[in-house]
Amino acid sequence: NAGVTQTPKFQVLKTGQSMTLQCAQDMNHEYMSWYRQDPGMGLRLIHYSVGAGITDQGEVPNGYNVSRSTTEDFPLRLLSAAPSQTSVYFCASSYSAGFEKLFFGSGTQLSVL
Amino acid sequence: TQLLEQSPQFLSIQEGENLTVYCNSSSVFSSLQWYRQEPGEGPVLLVTVVTGGEVKKLKRLTFQFGDARKDSSLHITAAQPGDTGLYLCAGVWGGSNYKLTFGKGTLLTVNP
Numbered sequence: 001n002a003g004v005t006q007t008p009k010f011q012v013l014k015t016g017q018s019m020t021l022q023c024a025q026d027m028n029h030e031y032m033s034w035y036r037q038d039p040g041m042g043l044r045l046i047h048y049s050v051g052a053g054i055t056d057q058g059e060v061p062n063g064y065n066v067s068r069s070t071t072e073d074f075p076l077r078l079l080s081a082a083p084s085q086t087s088v089y090f091c092a093s094s095y096s097a098g099f100e101k102l103f104f105g106s107g108t109q110l111s112v113l
Numbered sequence: 114t115q116l117l118e119q120s121p122q123f124l125s126i127q128e129g130e131n132l133t134v135y136c137n138s139s140s141v142f143s144s145l146q147w148y149r150q151e152p153g154e155g156p157v158l159l160v161t162v163v164t165g166g167e168v169k170k171l172k173r174l175t176f177q178f179g180d181a182r183k184d185s186s187l188h189i190t191a192a193q194p195g196d197t198g199l200y201l202c203a204g205v206w207g208g209s210n211y212k213l214t215f216g217k218g219t220l221l222t223v224n225p
Binding site (some may be wrong): 004035040041042043044047048057058059090093100101104105106107 | 153154155156157158161191201203212213214215216217218220
């Protein structure tokens, strides 16, 4: 049982570079979301999706894009990385948006220089 | 943006001691969850509470939801080093639709 898989585990970018953080789940969950975790700030919601083709913004969406073409995958795109985006990113999924158990991936540690 | 306040922010205790951590908001929750996160890993759900006054027990952990559904507490009895981690509460408010908001967490260290 893979659960929620995030890649890469670690990434270093230069300011202005773009990249995509990958997230895949094999539990047939409808709801998927992206959080960032910063010291002293807790987990903050970036974007979420309640099903294929449906996405919406969370608390801190600026600088990030998402799409949901399949139930399984929910990639997070940084179009032009900034040092303020240095953080640990977590993808999470649940069966529905009724907030049953959220399953988290193990995170991507991103540094933007 | 709804706010969840967790206290204390840091807690360091000896093995065998009891402790309580708190999660508070000025707004009424629809539901509240508690997670534990270990270094290098994502949070793992411990419990979900929905009804005001609800008490749930998970081995040595006792979770309580306030009668007014604005606050919650987590009590650990006879803490063990394996309880070490970041404890996060997360809430859903009526009308927030699909947005689970997390508190900043309580970092617990249990020393042998």
